Amino acid sequence: MITKIMSLSLDENNKLADLFREMSLMYKYIGVQERFRFLAFQKASRVIKTLPQSICNYSPEQIKALPGIGESITRTIKEYLVSGTIKRFEHLRKKTPYQLLEIMEVKGFGPETLKKIVSSLKVRTRQEFVEALQSGKINKLPGFGAGKVEAMLRGFKLYKEVEDRMLLWDALALGEKVKAWLKACPGVIKVEAAGSLRRRKETIGDIDMLVACKEEHRAQIIKYFTSGDFVGRVILKGDQRASIVLSDPKKQVDLRLITENNWGSALQYFTGSREHNIHLRTIARSKGFKISEYGIFSLSNGKRLGGATEADLYTTLGFQIMPPEMREDKGEILHSQNHTVPSLINLTDIKGDLHVHSNWSDGLCTPEEILLHLQRRFNYNYIVITDHSKSSRIARGMDEKQILQQVKIIKALNKKMGVNFIKTGIEVDILQDGQLDISNEILSQLDWVNAAVHSHFDKDNTDRIIRACENPFVCCISHPTGRLIGHRDAYKLDITELINAAKRTGTALEINAQPTRMDLKDDFAMEARRKGVMLVIGTDSHTLQDFNFMELGVSIARRAWCKPGNILNSLSWDEIETFKLQKQKNKDVKNASVSVKKENYTFHEK
DNA sequence: GCCGTTTTCGGCCCGACTGTTTTCAGTCG
16 A cells, blocks of 8 residues: 555545646647647546545555556656655646646637747736737737637636536526527427536536537527527537527537437437547447447448437447446446446335425424325325434424424324325434434434434544444434535545445445535445445435435436445335344444334345 | 557547638637
C-alpha cells in the first residue's frame, strides 16, 4: 500500500484530479504533438475524480489496473502521494501561460487561438487578456475578424450567463416542457430527450433533444426552435442542429434533427456518455465496423448494416444492448460483450416506501391522509411512517410517550380500514457518540427503524454511524453521507468503512430519493451493491407530492446497476421481516438489552 | 499518455458548425 501521508478522505482524489486536469490543459496548449498526452491526463483526471474511495487506499497494482491509468501515470500518482508535488507539473507550468489555461475552457477558445494571442500580444494574466479583447487589439491580428472577437466576448459572458447545473428532478420537468413545445411544431415526427438527462445523472448541465423529421421540414423546425417565445439567445444554428439559451430558466438546449431511418443510431450517439461512445466506437473499428449517428457501417465496403433502432448498433457487433443509465464506460461494455447485462430494477418493482413523515413530526399530513393517497395513486403493499425522534427539535421529533401513542393510532387505523398497510417506525437520531436518543426497549416494539445523523456535520462521522449499525434494532441508515446538492457537502465519512460495517452487521443503507439528497449517490450505491449490502429506496416524504420522488431513487439504483433483489423495498414485507431477524441474530451485532418477540416468518425465494 | 479480436508498435470516435476564406482549420458535443 502506498505510504499514507495524506488524509483518508476523498478530498485527496479531488486535488489529484484537479492537478491532472491542469496538466491535460497544459498538454493541450503545447499542441497537436501532445494531443494524446492531453487525452490521457484528461481521462486519468476523470477516473480519479469518480473513484469510490481515497486513492491512498489503493496499492500501485490496483492503481495501474484502473482504466486509462498505466505505468507512467501510476508513477506520477505515487510521486504525488509520497512528496505532495509532481515534478513534471512544475516543469509544464513554466513552459505554458499557466494563468490563461482556463480560458481554453470557455466556448470558442482552443489552444491555437490562445497561442496566437499570447505570442503576438505578450499577455500573461486573465485580466490582460480580457483587456486586449475589449480594446480591439486582438482583431488587428490576422485571422481574427470582428465576428470571432465578438464570439469570444460572448463566450466570456456565457460563462456566467448559464446558471449552475440543474437537479435531475428540475431537469426532468424542463425536458418535458421542451418536448411538448417541440411536439407542437409541424413536421416533427418524434421527440426524445437524450444526453445526461436520459442517463439520469444526478445533475444536468444542458438539455439535449433529438427530433425525427423529413429532410424537407428541417428548415421550418430549426426556425421554430430558434425563434420561440422562451428563447433567450441563439448560440448556434445550422441545417441539422441548433443550440439556444432559454430566457427563463437560463438553460442551454441543444437540438439535433435526424431522419426516422437514423433514429436509433442518433439516439445512441446523442445519449452518450462520451466515454461510452468512444469506447464502443473504438471496439467497433477493431472489429471492422464504423459507428456514427447515421448508423453502423462495414469498414471494408461502406455498407450500412443498421441504425433504425439503438439495438442495431449493439447486436450487429454481437453485443447486448444496455439501459441508458449504465452507459458511463464503467464496465458495462464488457457485460454487453459477454451478454451478462443485468436486468435493472424498475419503478413498478417497488412494493412500498420505508421513509415517510407524518404530521406527528415535520410532515404535513395525517397517517390517514397518507394511507388514502397511496392507496389511490400507488400500487404499494406497505409503507412505514418514520417520524423524527426527540433530539430533532426543529422537526418536532417524538418522545417515547408519543411514539407509543402513534403506534396505537396506526394499529387502530389499519383495523378501521381493514388493511395491514401502514407499518410503525421511526427515523431515530444518532447522537454524537453513536448512541441513539430512543431506548432499545421502545425501538424493539416498532416494525422498522431508520437511523440518521442530523447534527455535528463538521465532525468525522464514520465511527458514530458504524456504532448505530451495531444496534440490533436499526434496520437502515438514512441519507448516509448527509450531503445536500448545491447547499452542503457530505460530512467527513469513510464510505468504504461504513459499507463494510453495513455488510458485517446486516444493516441496509438508504438511497434517499429527495431531489437535493440523492444519498447514497450512484457510485457509493454501486460499491454497496457490489459488496452485497441491501439498499432501501426511501422518499423521505413530508408531503403527498414527495412520494413521486421514488422515480429519482430508482434512477440512482439503476445507475448503480441494481436488480430488484438488491433493493429491500422491492421485496414482500415477510422478506423484510426475515432481513430484520437475520440482523438480530447476527453475532456482530451487540446483544439486545431486551428480548424480541419472535413470530414465524417465511422467506420467499425470488 | 494508454492499450491490445491491430498485444510491445502504431493507432487513438466522428461528424456538424463557424469564421474567414475560396478549401479548411479550429472547435464542439
